[in-house]
Amino acid sequence: MSDRAIDTLFLEERRYPPPAEFAAQANAQPGIYDVAAEEFWAREAQERVTWFEPFDAVLEWELPYAKWFTGGTLNVCFNCVDRHVEAGLGDRVAYFWEGEPEGDRRALTYADLQREVVRFANALKELGVEKGSHVALYLGMTPELAIAMLACTRIGAAHTVVFGGFSAESLSDRMNDFGATVLVTQDEAWRRGGTVPLKRISDEAMAAAPKVERCLVVRRTGGDVPMAAGRDTWYHELDVSDDPSTCPCEPMDAEDLLFLMYTSGTTAKPKGIMHTTAGYLVGVAASHSYIFDLKPESDVFWCSADIGWITGHSYIVYGPLCNAATSVLFEGTPDFPDKDRWWDVVERYGVTILYTAPTAIRSHMKWGPEYAERHDLSSLRLLGSVGEPINPEAWVWYHEHIGGGRCPVVDTWWQTETGMVLITPLPGITTLKPGSATKPFPTVEAGVIDEAGNEVGPGGGGYLVIKSPWPAMTRGIYGDDARFRETYWTRAPGLYFAGDGARIDRDGDFWLLGRVDDVMNVSGHRISTIEVESALVDHPNVAEAAVCGRADATTGQAIVAYVTVKGGVDPTVELMAELRNHVAAKIGPIAKPANVVFTPELPKTRSGKIMRRLLRDVAENRPLGDTTTLADPAVVSEIADRASEAPAED
Numbered sequence: 120m121s122d123r124a125i126d127t128l129f130l131e132e133r134r135y136p137p138p139a140e141f142a143a144q145a146n147a148q149p150g151i152y153d154v155a156a157e158e159f160w161a162r163e164a165q166e167r168v169t170w171f172e173p174f175d176a177v178l179e180w181e182l183p184y185a186k187w188f189t190g191g192t193l194n195v196c197f198n199c200v201d202r203h204v205e206a207g208l209g210d211r212v213a214y215f216w217e218g219e220p221e222g223d224r225r226a227l228t229y230a231d232l233q234r235e236v237v238r239f240a241n242a243l244k245e246l247g248v249e250k251g252s253h254v255a256l257y258l259g260m261t262p263e264l265a266i267a268m269l270a271c272t273r274i275g276a277a278h279t280v281v282f283g284g285f286s287a288e289s290l291s292d293r294m295n296d297f298g299a300t301v302l303v304t305q306d307e308a309w310r311r312g313g314t315v316p317l318k319r320i321s322d323e324a325m326a327a328a329p330k331v332e333r334c335l336v337v338r339r340t341g342g343d344v345p346m347a348a349g350r351d352t353w354y355h356e357l358d359v360s361d362d363p364s365t366c367p368c369e370p371m372d373a374e375d376l377l378f379l380m381y382t383s384g385t386t387a388k389p390k391g392i393m394h395t396t397a398g399y400l401v402g403v404a405a406s407h408s409y410i411f412d413l414k415p416e417s418d419v420f421w422c423s424a425d426i427g428w429i430t431g432h433s434y435i436v437y438g439p440l441c442n443a444a445t446s447v448l449f450e451g452t453p454d455f456p457d458k459d460r461w462w463d464v465v466e467r468y469g470v471t472i473l474y475t476a477p478t479a480i481r482s483h484m485k486w487g488p489e490y491a492e493r494h495d496l497s498s499l500r501l502l503g504s505v506g507e508p509i510n511p512e513a514w515v516w517y518h519e520h521i522g523g524g525r526c527p528v529v530d531t532w533w534q535t536e537t538g539m540v541l542i543t544p545l546p547g548i549t550t551l552k553p554g555s556a557t558k559p560f561p562t563v564e565a566g567v568i569d570e571a572g573n574e575v576g577p578g579g580g581g582y583l584v585i586k587s588p589w590p591a592m593t594r595g596i597y598g599d600d601a602r603f604r605e606t607y608w609t610r611a612p613g614l615y616f617a618g619d620g621a622r623i624d625r626d627g628d629f630w631l632l633g634r635v636d637d638v639m640n641v642s643g644h645r646i647s648t649i650e651v652e653s654a655l656v657d658h659p660n661v662a663e664a665a666v667c668g669r670a671d672a673t674t675g676q677a678i679v680a681y682v683t684v685k686g687g688v689d690p691t692v693e694l695m696a697e698l699r700n701h702v703a704a705k706i707g708p709i710a711k712p713a714n715v716v717f718t719p720e721l722p723k724t725r726s727g728k729i730m731r732r733l734l735r736d737v738a739e740n741r742p743l744g745d746t747t748t749l750a751d752p753a754v755v756s757e758i759a760d761r762a763s764e765a766p767a768e769d
């Protein structure tokens with residue numbers, strides 16, 4: 120974000136104190152900030168989770184690795200499903216599932232969920248999955264994705280969910296890194312009336328992932344897909360029991376691996392972020408209850424993220440189910456078949472809490488409020504935002520046009536690595552400022568430091584750090600201790616470095632300013648510049664490529680690729696399209712560059728480093744700063760001329 124934008128943020132003077140009626144009934148009351156960390160989390164762990172064996176210690180902290188609730192044993196599926204049925208909540212709806220094709224919908228009660236999970240877990244066992252197995256899940260937004268995750272946790276297998284928009288190569292890379300032996304996928308996924316061939320992509324991925332022995336295929340569209348004898352099995356053809364007594368919940372150690380979620384860093388290789396059993400579950404359940412003020416008996420919670428990202432793991436699956444919530448699970452997109460689809464969903468299910476991303480809010484803003492006005496949104500009482508800094512105009516639009524001016528908006532800052540929300544308003548307590556994520560969650564200690572590691576005073580910008588451990592924090596990068604220490608723990612000794620810029624204002628409120636590393640944020644998705652560069656240079660016609668993000672009014676950032684072609688290759692418009700598609704095929708459509716700029720040379724320092732800062736300036740039409748360290752300063756002005764002529768695509 121430019122300095123100008125930062126200063127504009129600080130001129131934001133609108134204030135939204137919590138409505139009195141909301142404050143009076145809120146789950147989080149002001150005293151919540153006064154409780155000491157270990158006392159707070161010990162109580163949350165005892166009250167929110169059912170343990171098979173109680174824990175001995177709340178926290179063992181050996182920087183950078185924390186262990187929470189050591190000595191305790193529990194089962195995540197038991198906590199998310201079985202115990203609710205045992206407590207007489209079997210008839211409560213766990214998920215209202217809304218499929219993409221209109222009319223394709225299902226309500227799953229907790230009792231239904233228990234039967235489905237048991238059946239799925241028995242199917243996995245038939246395929247050889249057992250405690251400690253590694254299972255990859257590559258599905259769309261169907262109930263079976265949540266069911267498969269819960270089935271893994273029931274029998275003690277760790278999962279990694281790969282977002283259904285990723286390519287075969289992304290899927291095989293993740294399966295290989297994780298050492299997955301079983302893959303669960305579906306025939307095809309619906310996408311805007313068309314289909315995404317998940318099984319076909321899985322076949323390609325399995326060809327490059329020799330450890331994967333079995334593949335379980337869920338039928339969704341009914342499309343014809345090839346099945347490899349001995350390896351592939353249709354889920355619906357397995358004759359397995361759904362009786363809970365046939366598949367008890369495996370007692371797991373508090374620190375057993377629950378799942379990996381891969382995320383982009385500053386190198387081409389995604390990192391497998393590890394989350395373990397007890398700390399993660401307690402962290403997501405507590406944060407879900409306080410931040411969203413969840414009343415499980417009356418609320419209908421809708422997190423619009425995809426389960427393939429951390430937001431979906433924490434706030435569609437594990438947090439809400441542990442809290443016995445009723446959630447909406449939506450397979451489709453906001454504008455299919457029309458731009459009021461979301462508002463139809465809110466009205467149909469009486470959604471009370473909506474959690475979404477700024478990029479989606481900005482799309483709705485662009486389409487206009489008339490689509491929301493077609494529907495009765497009076498059930499809503501709380502709104503949430505996540506994924507990137509929310510600009511004040513989008514915040515206010517969301518508050519007015521979706522929340523009818525009555526719903527608090529919680530802007531929640533967190534990451535794949537943090538597992539749970541760490542900076543956020545509490546809706547019955549915090550006075551809101553559009554564009555600010557406000558305060559650290561109770562017990563969380565956050566700060567802003569400068570280059571030298573010193574704390575920055577009010578108003579100053581710097582690096583966001585977290586100063587003490589929290590239960591859902593990652594337990595590391597799978598198989599790469601050195602990278603874990605280097606990425607998060609070396610900027611300032613003893614502090615967790617998030618990779619984000621931030622400022623704290625005079626009231627102690629945090630304003631997030633975006634990434635400070637080579638990670639872009641496109642529609643709330645993290646994509647590394649180097650991943651896209653590697654995909655581009657993989658094309659036979661490309662000699663060199665440099666990638667940066669530029670500001671985009673809808674997607675937050677858009678990807679700009681500067682490409683030098685090999686000698687004798689014509690830099691044509693057709694090649695531009697081919698390169699964009701090549702990146703989509705290598706990584707996934709979310710990583711497609713919005714612009715490709717052909718240039719005879721890239722701006723490099725005399726030591727040969729690409730000057731990405733200058734490329735960003737070019738991409739955002741800023742005056743070019745100091746170019747004296749460049750080997751050939753003339754290169755930049757030539758690139759600037761070409762960039763101004765380059766067509767942009769969606």
Ligand code: PRX
Pocket residue numbers: 382429430504505506507508509530531532533534535536556617618619631632633634640643644645
């Ligand atoms: O830059 C921050 C941004 O998203 C990054 C984390 O991305 P990911 O691990 O994919 O998780 C996304 C959902 C939790 C952060 O480093 N980010 C996320 N939420 C916010 C945000 N930036 C500003 N404000 C937020 N509320």
